Amino acid sequence: MAIATRGLTKRFDGVAAVDGVDLEVPAGSVYGFLGPNGSGKTTTIRMLLGLIDPTAGTWELLGHSMPAHAQDALTRVGALIEGPAFYPWLSGRDNLARLDAAGPDGQRGTRPARIEAALTRVGLTAAAGKKYRAYSLGMRQRLGLAAALLRTRQLLVLDEPTNGMDPQGTREIRNLVAELASEGTTVFLSSHLLAEVEQICTHAGVMSEGRLLTQGTLTELRSEGGSRLRVEVDDPVAAGPVLARLGLGDIETEGDIVTAKLDGQPPEVCNRDLVQAGIGVRALSVERPSLEDLFVSLTGEGFDVAR
Numbered sequence: 001m002a003i004a005t006r007g008l009t010k011r012f013d014g015v016a017a018v019d020g021v022d023l024e025v026p027a028g029s030v031y032g033f034l035g036p037n038g039s040g041k042t043t044t045i046r047m048l049l050g051l052i053d054p055t056a057g058t059w060e061l062l063g064h065s066m067p068a069h070a071q072d073a074l075t076r077v078g079a080l081i082e083g084p085a086f087y088p089w090l091s092g093r094d095n096l097a098r099l100d101a102a103g104p105d106g107q108r109g110t111r112p113a114r115i116e117a118a119l120t121r122v123g124l125t126a127a128a129g130k131k132y133r134a135y136s137l138g139m140r141q142r143l144g145l146a147a148a149l150l151r152t153r154q155l156l157v158l159d160e161p162t163n164g165m166d167p168q169g170t171r172e173i174r175n176l177v178a179e180l181a182s183e184g185t186t187v188f189l190s191s192h193l194l195a196e197v198e199q200i201c202t203h204a205g206v207m208s209e210g211r212l213l214t215q216g217t218l219t220e221l222r223s224e225g226g227s228r229l230r231v232e233v234d235d236p237v238a239a240g241p242v243l244a245r246l247g248l249g250d251i252e253t254e255g256d257i258v259t260a261k262l263d264g265q266p267p268e269v270c271n272r273d274l275v276q277a278g279i280g281v282r283a284l285s286v287e288r289p290s291l292e293d294l295f296v297s298l299t300g301e302g303f304d305v306a307r
């Protein structure tokens, strides 16, 4: 496991911001750490990186138990967290040079090449000479990412990396994450935008009010949400009982469209039974639930609820 936590908990004034979280982030995965604003993502990440102490719980980074072996672990971890410390009066490029010089093993000889490579990867070459204070939020995020990429890392921890970015920037980050993953870097990224993350992750964990509701591969999570059958028929009143006999649940009818939870029943069997019952099937499809559907089914709430 690249990240493993047991009962990780943080209370602020007695209130749990993170409550008994057991994360399992496999090496080589792209893990989406999802949840609405205020659900405890940043607090969890701060604990993982040893920036704040947990109230309770234990955790390991890259097999090193933390915080005892923080030195060994953290040199292999790159991070982008809220509000990275850059000097406003220096250019993006000069900020990276300062940061690299201050770090533990930023070899001087390779520094200029590493800086240019990182700037290129995040698409900041053209703006590298501009002062940080003139950067937009999206450019600041890119510089933070470049800082995390100055050295080769086994694990990247990115807190809302697309925050403040336009759709084009978001696509670029997505491509960058895919590229890093293909090089073998484990990427753990948080987001409150489920649809966006769904496209790049192999695994996800869903947070709500400080608790990890569920985690697993995207395939596992989607099947947990439950695929739905959608049929367009000439006799919706007759179709409902046919699907019910097959064990489909949560049957809903709207006009000539009937939808129901498949619960493992193959769609072709549904089709056959409908046709055998003399019902004309005009269209049939299976709707895979999105992570957002899963979240709603787990919490009974819309996703964009701020605490």
Ligand SMILES: Nc1ncnc2c1ncn2[C@@H]1O[C@H](COP(=O)(O)OP(=O)(O)O)[C@@H](O)[C@H]1O
Pocket (backbone or CB within 6 Å): 012, 017, 035, 036, 037, 038, 039, 040, 041, 042, 043, 044, 307
């Ligand atoms: N330093 C702090 N002191 C008190 N409460 C905090 C502090 N940091 C975070 N919180 C609270 O913890 C909860 C989770 O916050 P956070 O981890 O930032 O969520 P997210 O990153 O998912 O938006 C929120 O209710 C927030 O107000």
Ligand SMILES: [Mg+2]
Pocket (backbone or CB within 6 Å): 041, 042, 043, 159, 160
């Ligand atoms: Mg946050």
